[in-house]
Amino acid sequence: MTDPCVYILGTAAVTPLAATVRENCNALLEGRTCFARPRHFDSRGRLLGVDHGLDGTGCSRMERLLRKLADSLDFAVPAGTRLFAATTVGAIDLLEQGNEADTVQEFLHMAERIFDIPDGILVSAACASGQTAAALVMRELRHGRCRHALVIGADITSEFVTAGFGALGALSHTVARPYDQDRDGLTLGEGAAALLLSCDGPGCGRLTAAAENCDAAHITSPDLSGGQLAAVCREVLGGTHPGAVIGHGTGTVYNDQAEIAALQTVFPDGMPPLFSLKGNLGHTLGATGLLQLALGLEFARRRLLPPQAGLVSPMPGANVSNTPRSLETGRLLSLNVGFGGLNSAVALEAL
Amino acid sequence: MKITGAALMTAEHLFRTFRRKGSFGPFADLNTGRRELSALPGMPACDFGDFGRGGMTVRKMTLTALLAAWDSGDPQFEDAGVIGWNGCGCTAENLTYWRDYVSNGREAGRGGLFVATLPTIPCCETAIALHCRGPAAYFRTRPSLAALQEILADFPPGRFFCSEMTAGTVCVLLADTRLPGDALPENGTLAVLFAGLEAGS
Numbered sequence: 001m002t003d004p005c006v007y008i009l010g011t012a013a014v015t016p017l018a019a020t021v022r023e024n025c026n027a028l029l030e031g032r033t034c035f036a037r038p039r040h041f042d043s044r045g046r047l048l049g050v051d052h053g054l055d056g057t058g059c060s061r062m063e064r065l066l067r068k069l070a071d072s073l074d075f076a077v078p079a080g081t082r083l084f085a086a087t088t089v090g091a092i093d094l095l096e097q098g099n100e101a102d103t104v105q106e107f108l109h110m111a112e113r114i115f116d117i118p119d120g121i122l123v124s125a126a127c128a129s130g131q132t133a134a135a136l137v138m139r140e141l142r143h144g145r146c147r148h149a150l151v152i153g154a155d156i157t158s159e160f161v162t163a164g165f166g167a168l169g170a171l172s173h174t175v176a177r178p179y180d181q182d183r184d185g186l187t188l189g190e191g192a193a194a195l196l197l198s199c200d201g202p203g204c205g206r207l208t209a210a211a212e213n214c215d216a217a218h219i220t221s222p223d224l225s226g227g228q229l230a231a232v233c234r235e236v237l238g239g240t241h242p243g244a245v246i247g248h249g250t251g252t253v254y255n256d257q258a259e260i261a262a263l264q265t266v267f268p269d270g271m272p273p274l275f276s277l278k279g280n281l282g283h284t285l286g287a288t289g290l291l292q293l294a295l296g297l298e299f300a301r302r303r304l305l306p307p308q309a310g311l312v313s314p315m316p317g318a319n320v321s322n323t324p325r326s327l328e329t330g331r332l333l334s335l336n337v338g339f340g341g342l343n344s345a346v347a348l349e350a351l
Numbered sequence: 352m353k354i355t356g357a358a359l360m361t362a363e364h365l366f367r368t369f370r371r372k373g374s375f376g377p378f379a380d381l382n383t384g385r386r387e388l389s390a391l392p393g394m395p396a397c398d399f400g401d402f403g404r405g406g407m408t409v410r411k412m413t414l415t416a417l418l419a420a421w422d423s424g425d426p427q428f429e430d431a432g433v434i435g436w437n438g439c440g441c442t443a444e445n446l447t448y449w450r451d452y453v454s455n456g457r458e459a460g461r462g463g464l465f466v467a468t469l470p471t472i473p474c475c476e477t478a479i480a481l482h483c484r485g486p487a488a489y490f491r492t493r494p495s496l497a498a499l500q501e502i503l504a505d506f507p508p509g510r511f512f513c514s515e516m517t518a519g520t521v522c523v524l525l526a527d528t529r530l531p532g533d534a535l536p537e538n539g540t541l542a543v544l545f546a547g548l549e550a551g552s
Contacts, residue, residue, distance in 0.1 A: 042457075088469060095445055102442045104470065108491060121498075122491035124470050132488050139505035160445075163452055164465030212486040214433070216478045219404065220466055228484060339466065340475025342487055 006138045007203035008348070009148075010075030010196035011294035014065065015281050016051035016189070019072045025298040028306040029324055033280050035175050035187060041096075041159040046166070047175055048157045049189025049282030061156045062091040062107055066114045069152065069192040077196060082146040083120035085111040086133035086153035087286040092160045111152060126338030127248070128212070129153060130193070130289020131346050135210035137197050147199055153290035154192035161285070162188055168220065176251030176283070177310035178276035179260070179318040186250040189282025193290035201351075205297045208331075208347045209236035215341030221254050222337055226262025232345040233266045233333060242272050242347065243327035244305045246296045246334040249276020250283050251310070255337060260317050271319040273327065275299075279309030289336045293348060300330040300350035352500060353532035355510070355525050356423030359545045360415045362519035368422040369548045375418070381410040388417060395420050395427060397480050404463065405476050406444060411521045412473035413480045416512050419523040420481055431510040431525075432485030433474040436499050436541070437492065438516040440470040477512060485509060496535035496544060503528055515541035 013020070016034035017027040035047040040055055054064045090107030108122040123133035130153035137149040155161075165171050165188060172185035197207065211232040215223040222229070247259050263271050277284075277291060284291060299305055305327055308320045330350035337343055357369035364377040364384070373391075378384035385402055388394070397417055402410065420428060448464035466472060470489035478487050486506060492498035503511050508529040515522050522541040535544065 089445070092445070095449055100442070100446060102440055103445065104440055105491065119493050121502075123488060124491075125488040126469050126471050126475075132486075136488075136490075136502065136505070140501075143501075143505050145501060145505070159457070160449060160452075160468075163457070163460040164448065164462065164468065167460035167462040167465055169462075212488070214475065214478045214484055214487045216482050216484050219401070219472065219475060219479065338471070339469060340471055340487060341478070342471070342475065 005201055006141050006207045007198050007201035008195055008205040008207065008297060009198050009203040011297060012069060012072045012194040013291055013294045014069045014072055015191040016049055019068060021294055021298050024295055028280055028295065029304060031307045031309055033309050035282065038157055043162055046162065046171060047187060049187060050157050051190055060091040061093045062154065063110050065154050065156055065190065065192050066110055069154065069194055070114050073194065075196055077150055078148045081117060081148040081150050083112060083115055083117035084123060084133045084137050084149055084151040085120050086123045086129040086290065088124060088126060088129055088155055089161060092158045093156060096158060096160055115150060117150065125342050126340055127285055128289060128336035128338035128342040128344040129286035131334065131336040131344040132212055134195065134207065134290065134293060134346055135212055135344065138207055138210050141197060141199050149197045150194060151197060151290065152192065152194045153287040155190060155285035155287050157188055157190040170252055172251060175310060176278050178249035178251045178279045179256050179274065179308060179315050179320045180311050181313040181315050183251045183253060183256060186252050186278065187282040189284045191281060191284040191287045191291055193287055193294045195290060195294060203351065205300065205348055205350045208349055209238065210346045211235040212344045215343065217341050220339055222258035222341065224254060224258050224261060226258045226265060229258060229262035229337065229343040230265040232343050233262060236345045236347040237333060240331065242331045242333040243300065243329035244273045244275060244332050246292045246332055247274050247276045248335045248337045249278050251278055256315060259335065260315055264317050273305050273325050274319045275305050275308055289344065292334045293346060296332045296334050297348055297350055300327065300332050300348065303327045303330065352504060352526050352528045353530035354548060355527050356419045357524045357545050357548060358415045358418035358422055359542060360411055360521040366415065366418055368418050369545065370422045373418065381414060384414055388414060391421060393421060395425065398482065399480055406467050408444060408516060409473045409476045412514055412516060413477045415521045415523045416477045416481065416514065419512060419525045423525045428481045428483045428510065430485055431483040431512060432506065433478045433483050433487045433512045435470055435474045435489035435514050437494065439518055441468055444468050473514065473516065495537050496539050497537045500535045513541065
């Protein structure tokens with residue numbers, strides 16, 4: 001390893017609520033949500049975290065989302081920066097329109113073109129794609145494969161994915177209520193995020209550790225004991241206590257149950273404050289991990305955690321609140337969980 | 352990094368392994384292949400209880416990985432990761448799910464077909480079958496084995512099933528990054544590497 005520190009030099013977050021990290025953070029602290037009926041397909045009455053500003057014709061919705069992300073960057077990308085791009089299904093609207101192209105390959109090509117960085121690396125690990133990409137970048141930087149890396153994550157709302165999750169019975173009848181006793185499923189959303197990571201500090205924060213593993217238990221359900229998720233949490237924390245946990249928190253019965261079980265195992269003497277973006281933004285799939293890191297860093301810098309949107313009656317054992325809370329430290333733990341039993345934990349720290 | 356086991360499945364559903372020089376099939380169907388291959392002497396413990404859940408891509412990958420595991424002679428793989436690399440991803444599964452959904456009036460999507468529309472699903476089904484609890488992910492890079500080797504070398508040292516699936520072939524190598532070995536060539540595919548391993552062994 002050339003340098004154990006991976007610094008965050010810049011962050012960007014594009015959601016239906018706002019197009020900057022600061023504005024998104026303000027909106028979350030106010031408890032704002034973005035759920036509406038999409039106009040670009042018939043969602044059968046379901047609400048989604050939809051950005052109507054992405055509606056249009058002439059190119060993929062994903063291309064419009066990536067252009068919006070590129071336009072939102074308020075930091076310079078140094079020459080020689082490598083590109084890492086995370087998604088679950090990529091430019092899936094192309095397939096809906098009759099184009100039989102490989103939608104994740106198309107996504108990678110769009111990202112390379114829009115960010116003007118060739119030879120990008122695509123990372124796909126279901127709903128853990130974003131943090132899996134960040135973890136890969138951390139390793140690449142530490143092994144000296146590159147000096148700077150831009151890691152992006154993006155997914156769009158689509159009929160393809162909405163119908164699929166609907167068929168699995170995973171969608172909420174109203175909107176997602178992460179960590180609520182009466183949660184009844186997830187709400188899909190769309191968004192994108194970017195982090196400029198580097199060995200050159202200090203930047204505004206740093207990623208201190210990352211770990212991934214697999215439950216190897218079931219293809220769509222998490223291991224409800226949370227055992228493997230607890231293992232990656234322990235690995236990245238190394239005995240430290242974070243100021244808060246940005247959970248995956250989809251609002252499905254099983255995901256949240258497994259997460260709480262894992263966190264109770266890791267923190268037997270008391271769980272840190274817990275928060276999920278998905279009560280405000282919905283589940284943004286391959287973007288969610290990087291949104292968690294970008295917005296989580298801003299929470300850590302402000303030492304403030306937003307209220308949990310959608311919360312009425314907290315799950316037993318879940319340290320969640322419907323009011324903003326102050327953080328004791330600027331260190332956070334962020335979790336991603338994905339189909340196939342994928343688990344990812346990343347620790348970050350504000351500087 | 353050392354390749355400790357490898358298996359290839361051809362378009363004709365013939366399976367070959369590198370170290371043990373095994374050659375199997377073609378089978379009447381992949382379920383028959385599952386029964387016969389999992390009964391081979393020295394086959395590591397595996398769980399194929401949900402073999403019928405996955406589509407053809409998943410079945411091809413899990414059987415080829417099973418043979419790569421057998422080829423290595425290792426009895427268990429709990430610490431191993433499962434990595435998908437390049438190839439054709441899940442484009443065929445996307446089309447299958449979408450066409451089925453549209454042909455059923457856009458109302459009755461099939462959850463089982465939807466689950467297959469992620470490129471990591473074959474990796475995760477393999478992890479379940481062989482009880483691999485290391486990292487699982489799909490990466491697409493320039494067509495360079497050296498790029499794949501860099502990704503593997505960057506993980507904490509361990510064993511990784513590495514798969515590449517094209518329309519015709521499935522190749523799975525078991526790489527142990529704790530062991531010294533040769534650098535992989537800049538260009539090529541896992542199937543080409545497998546052929547080179549066979550020719551050189």
